[in-house]
Amino acid sequence: MTRRVVITGFGVRAPGGSGAAAFWDLLTSGRTATRRISFFDPSPYRSQIAAEADFDAAAEGLTPREIRRMDRAAQFAVVCAREAVADSGLDVGALDPHRVGVSLGSAVAAASSLEQEYLVLSDAGRQWEVDPGFLSAHMFDYLVPSVMPAEVAWTVGAEGPVAMVSNGCTSGLDSVGHAVQLIHEGSADVMLAGAADTPITPIVVACFDAIKATTPRNDDPEHASRPFDGSRNGFVLAEGAAMFVLEEYESARRRGARVYAEIAGYATRCNAYHMTGLKTDGREMAEAIRVALAQARTDAGAVDYINAHGSGTKQNDRHETAAFKRSLGETARKVPVSSIKSMVGHSLGAIGSIEIAASMLAIEHNVVPPTANLHRADPECDLDYVPLVAREKQVDTVLTVGSGFGGFQSAMVLRAPEAEAA
Structure with missing residues (x-):
């Protein structure tokens, strides 16, 4: 019999507010969190708007060393993972660590840190040959996407299957789907699963500008994202993350866990x-x-x-x-x-x-x-x-x-x- 998989905890960081309550309030009120880009000067770009998250890493409990080491997307993932575990009421430390895994999705991984480091190494693009003397000690962390799920695994003590899923814009569905499959087949009993992306950077904005996928409706950011409307003309770039605690249903029921939903298919x-x-x-x-x-x-x-x-x-x-x-x-x-x-x-x-x-x-x-x-x-x-x-x-x-x-x-x-x- 196939093991049933349920969600018993979650954490979310999205534009418009911090945490689950603010997220749901935004959605049900029909308000939008789209605005002119504030992370850099967007004036040279075709699309100058985005949905930015008001994220303060220090206020979220990350240490100065964690903030220095981790890309913004990894910070989002770790904060959401901690919140998901707390929300689930699960004592992860009491579990067999080999039965706990992580499945994280991301499309562009540490794009923001990679771009920042390139600007430093190349003197803002003025030097054709980069100067290794300015190389960050954490460049490997930014270059290799698998470091992101590893950060989550270290956070929760997961020593089971740990994977990065990068399937473009379906990554956040596919990472959770992969985690469900691991529990179904018996490779894990608990999975931290979800996705994080922080793509509001000049290079990503320029890439979508080039193919005209994002909207140029810069004079009205609040109403720029118009799915299914006859006047729509592209999407609004955004950032955010969500992480879930997934458990085998019978185990969750025995411990009296709150079950949000079953992932049935x-x-x-x-x-x-x-x-x-x-x-x-x-x-x-x-x-x-x-x-x-x-x-x-x-x-x-x-x-x-x-x-x-x-x-x-x-x-x-x-x-x-x-x-x-x-x-x-x-x-x-x-x-x-x-x-x-x-x-x-x-x-x-x-x-x-x-x-x-x-x-x-x-x-x-x-x-x-x-x-x-x-x-x-x-x-x-x-x-x-x-x-x-x-x-x-x-x-x-x-x-x-x-x-x-x-x-x-x-x-x-x-x-x-x-x-x-x-």
Whole structure:
């Protein structure tokens, strides 16, 4: 019999406030956390806005040595992991450390520190040959992405499977899916899983500028992220993190743990087609959805809410609308769909985990977050996207999906702990 996997603790750091309560308040109020970039002068760039997190590493309890050693993304991950363990009530130190693992997702890893170090070594790009005399002692930590999950493992004392998952913008879903699979197969009993990305740096902004994926609506940052709206013109870059404590259900029940949700199904597919292009029929995402629902032994009619990828690009919004119709049939027109990227932006590899947190809270509170800034839907996006205002609704089963550069398409089914499969 397959072991059931549940979420018993979580920590989140997202734009708009620190911690779970501020995060949920932002989402349910329909407010946005997008603003003009303050980390550097954005005036030379096409897109000059982002969703920045107000994160103070020292106030979060990190020591000066930890702050010096760790990239900003790793700091986010460690803070969220500590919060997740505390929230779970789990005494990790009393467990067999070889049965505790970490699965962390990130798209660009330590991009911010790598760029800062390059600027120092090259004298802000003026020197073609970099000067090793200015090399940071922590350059290895920034260069090798696997250091990030290692930092989390050191934080919680995990000596079991530890892995970095970097599948672009589906990393935050895929890292949690990987952790679920390790518990299913018996390789671990407890996993710290989630994702962190802090990509608001000049080089990342320039990269998305080059392909015109981000919005140039610089004069109105608050309303710039407009998933499914007919006037949308690109996504808003963001940063953030979310980490979860995943446990085998029976073990969690025996210790009397609070269970937020069961991760009942997960699947990922690749379109093997194009780095950024998406086929209009949504076939690959639809297949991931179909397999995730089958794994959860849940039919389409049981889905109460779809947490969409909803990046705010025309290509993506139309692609996943087609995928919902293809995989769910007539249910696609009845179930509410929304995109929280309209409020917290697109934090690349981290967003999938942040969206899992939103989905889990939707189950806990029986509230569907809205799609902010949606005033006039694209005629090709003709589903119920919950515009502007949150909606009270019984939510027992959530489908959350992600789409990433490279053709990655992932889907996950979360279910209320007391709900039965359809």
